[in-house]
Amino acid sequence: MNVTLAAGGTGGHMVPAHALAAELKSRGHGVMLITDERGAKIPALFEDVPTYILPAGRLGGGPIGWLKAAAAVLAGRRQAKALYREFTPDAVIGFGGYPAFPALLAASALNIPTILHEQNAVLGRVNRLLAGSADAIATSYAEVDRLKPGHQGKVELVGNPVRESVARLGTLPFPEFDDTAPLKILVTGGSQGATVLGQVVPDALGMLSPKLRHRLQVVQQCRPDDIEAVRNRYAALNIPAELLTYIEDMPDRLGEAHLIIARAGASTIAELTAAGRPAILVPLPIATDDHQTANAREMAKAGGARMIAQTEFSPELLAKQVEAIAGDPQALSNAAERALSVGRPHATSDLADLVERIAGGTAPLLVGPAETQSAPGIGGMGVPA
Structure with a gap:
């Protein structure tokens, strides 16, 4: 299968995404990452995974800030859709943070299965916005605040991936x-x-x-x-x-x-x-x-x-x-x-199992050599947005 991981540019989002990437690759799946400039610069992460940078607005800053954020999200969504037509992911996994937002919106628009992973015991803002359209919500704690009762049926407790060491x-x-x-x-x-x-x-x-x-x-x-x-x-x-x-x-x-x-x-x-x-x-x-x-x-x-x-x-x-x-x-x-x-040392493999179950089936591996690029429409692969 081909799997896209979308994560905000902080270690709290990127580290579990990196752990999942390694596990999925060990199982023979193709993996690519969508993040922002900060995430792409974190050392020793995703060095062997193709990485694409999307624009992503950040909520706040009053009416002008909201307009700028909306424009960035829409641009990111267009570019993600172009990227998905090239790579055809079987699932998109979001790890929270604003850079994950347009990537997941694009997946939903193209009917690509989506999974949200929540690292904290409070559902994050981006995950709250997307919980209704997600196919599954993977949590790190048995008790998660800000999770609507109507979304409980999508929840699977897996834990927060950590390094094998x-x-x-x-x-x-x-x-x-x-x-x-x-x-x-x-x-x-x-x-x-x-x-x-x-x-x-x-x-x-x-x-x-x-x-x-x-x-x-x-x-x-x-x-x-x-x-x-x-x-x-x-x-x-x-x-x-x-x-x-x-x-x-x-x-x-x-x-x-x-x-x-x-x-x-x-x-x-x-x-x-x-x-x-x-x-x-x-x-x-x-x-x-x-x-x-x-x-x-x-x-x-x-x-x-x-x-x-x-x-x-x-x-x-x-x-x-x-x-x-x-x-x-x-x-x-x-x-x-x-x-x-209360530890969950098997979180990485349990999350990978969930990804395989939600994505289902098999597909040819289309993900190429690792490199960091701007997303399509910013000069990355030349695919029109």
């Missing part, structure tokens, strides 16, 4: 930890980091009881503008900490960690639960529809995480929570098991 961690023993072993803490604010973690975490760790503080080994991701201040604070507290602006070897770091302090983005939650790692989560308060708080809900309810609202996130409260979750080796191990209990 992360999923494998869930099959391995939890890192050894007792009353004398080092306590390894990983701090990450997602792909862009989080200033508030740099402001609060060092002082919180400095408040721990001596039996924990003297055993700390910290790896922390920081924003480039924050890293020197955070480094100086750890040095003043005499706490060993490795600071990075980007963690390239995340699966290895996650595998070594006993406790993670993090934001509650969809990919972060998926990796923590697939690997079985306990966490203290600080949802981003300005996330659309407060979806990070919803994302953390399932893991926290299971006992695999503690959730702290950013308005309450202080060194004193964080220190108390670290003591509660890591002060007892058995409690830490139990929290790891509870995190793993």
